[in-house]
Each structure stands twice: as C-alpha cells, then as structure tokens.
Amino acid sequence: MEQTTTEEKSKDRSGWNTVYIGRQKPVMNYVLATLTCLNNSPNVILKARGAAISLAVDVAQITMHRFVQGVKVSNVKIDTEQMQSEEGGTRNVSTIEIELTTAGEPEAQA
Amino acid sequence: MEQTTTEEKSKDRSGWNTVYIGRQKPVMNYVLATLTCLNNSPNVILKARGAAISLAVDVAQITMHRFVQGVKVSNVKIDTEQMQSEEGGTRNVSTIEIELTTAGEPEAQA
Numbered sequence: 001m002e003q004t005t006t007e008e009k010s011k012d013r014s015g016w017n018t019v020y021i022g023r024q025k026p027v028m029n030y031v032l033a034t035l036t037c038l039n040n041s042p043n044v045i046l047k048a049r050g051a052a053i054s055l056a057v058d059v060a061q062i063t064m065h066r067f068v069q070g071v072k073v074s075n076v077k078i079d080t081e082q083m084q085s086e087e088g089g090t091r092n093v094s095t096i097e098i099e100l101t102t103a104g105e106p107e108a109q110a
Numbered sequence: 111m112e113q114t115t116t117e118e119k120s121k122d123r124s125g126w127n128t129v130y131i132g133r134q135k136p137v138m139n140y141v142l143a144t145l146t147c148l149n150n151s152p153n154v155i156l157k158a159r160g161a162a163i164s165l166a167v168d169v170a171q172i173t174m175h176r177f178v179q180g181v182k183v184s185n186v187k188i189d190t191e192q193m194q195s196e197e198g199g200t201r202n203v204s205t206i207e208i209e210l211t212t213a214g215e216p217e218a219q220a
Contacts, residue, residue, distance in 0.1 A: 050164060051161075051164050052164070053163055053164035053167050054160060054161050054162070054163035054164050054204065057163050057188045057204040057205075057206060058204045060188060060204075061188065061189070061190045061202070061204050065190060065202075073188060076186035076187075076188060077186075078167045078170060078171065078183060078186060078208065079171070080171045080175060092171070092175075094164065094167040094168045094170075094171050095167075096167060098188065
C-alpha cells in the first residue's frame with residue numbers, strides 16, 4: 001500500500017514491466033506486484049540480487065503454479081553487479097532476472 | 111576434504127557432472143567442486159534449493175569470472191519440488207539448475 005512506486009515495480013524503457021524483489025516485504029507482496037504487472041503486460045521481469053535471489057524464484061513459482069494458468073518462464077539470466085560497499089571499496093553481488101510470459105493468451109481467441 | 115562423496119558432486123546417468131549446493135560449507139568449497147567437475151567434463155550442472163539458490167548463483171559467477179576463462183551459462187532452469195516436512199505434510203521448495211559449459215573449447219578449432 002505505502003510506497004509501491006519505483007521500489008516495487010516500474011516500467012522499463014522497452015515497455016517491459018519489472019518487479020524488483022527485495023527481502024523487506026512478505027513474498028506475497030511481490031507475487032501481487034507480479035500479478036498486477038501481468039494484467040498490464042504479457043511479459044514481466046523479476047529482478048533480484050544477493051540473498052533475495054531465492055525469493056525471486058519463489059515468487060516466480062508461486063505466481064505460475066498457484067495464481068495464473070499459462071504463465072511460463074521464458075528466460076532466466078544470472079549476472080554480477082558491482083556495488084559500492086560502506087567501507088568505500090566495491091564488492092560483487094550476484095543478480096538474477098526471471099522473465100515470465102503469458103504464452104497462449106486469450107488474445108488469440110478474441 | 112571429509113565426505114565429498116555423493117553430497118557434493120556426483121555423476122548423472124547422462125554423464126553430466128552435478129554439484130549440489132547447500133549452505134553448510136563455505137562458497138569456495140562449492141567453487142572448488144565445480145572447477146574439479148569442469149576438469150573432467152565440458153558441462154557441469156549446479157543444483158540448489160531454497161535459500162541455497164542465491165549461493166548457487168554466486169558459485170556460478172565466481173567460477174566464471176574469477177577462475178575459468180570461456181565458461182558460460184548455457185541454461186538456467188527453475189522449478190518446484192515437494193518436500194516432506196517434519197510435521198508430516200508436504201511443502202513446496204523452489205529449485206534451480208544452472209548449467210555451465212566450457213564453450214569454445216579447442217574441439218572446434220582442431
């Protein structure tokens with residue numbers, strides 16, 4: 001409810017919806033954000049880094065198996081990001097991007 | 111050193127090497143197991159579930175960026191597994207499988 005702005009979801013330049021997954025909120029909040037995005041777009045990217053990576057996989061699996069039929073994982077990318085550490089140096093953090101696609105949407109039937 | 115048997119690495123029926131990643135050991139142990147597998151096989155699968163998923167991504171990234179040149183992620187699969195919980199019921203756990211391949215091996219050049 002409060003502060004669901006750029007933190008939780010935002011629209012990419014490319015028109016894709018992106019859900020940034022952190023560890024501050026319950027998993028279901030992110031599932032809800034993902035479902036909202038899937039309502040507006042046939043594609044959603046879930047992004048997470050560090051320890052939130054496993055949460056992102058949970059969000060994808062819960063969305064696919066419990067809420068929306070016909071959603072599938074179209075792509076999974078893993079990468080490394082350089083982050084500024086508090087002591088001044090940089091440290092590497094792993095990242096994940098999970099693309100969900102509503103394949104075979106009713107569009108075709110209409 | 112102790113007990114690096116089926117727990118840490120094993121050979122699949124298909125001949126692929128698999129490294130199971132947990133949270134009991136330091137990340138570098140799993141990186142070492144991955145490097146050992148890559149010495150014997152051009153393909154390695156890193157498997158993890160639950161909170162160890164983010165560790166598996168770390169292991170893949172550290173292996174690729176710090177130790178072996180020319181290794182790349184050929185596939186990432188995410189899935190759900192049913193686990194028996196201690197109270198008797200079942201619960202769902204997310205899993206990940208990261209395939210690493212030593213692409214561009216001398217094979218192609220020979």
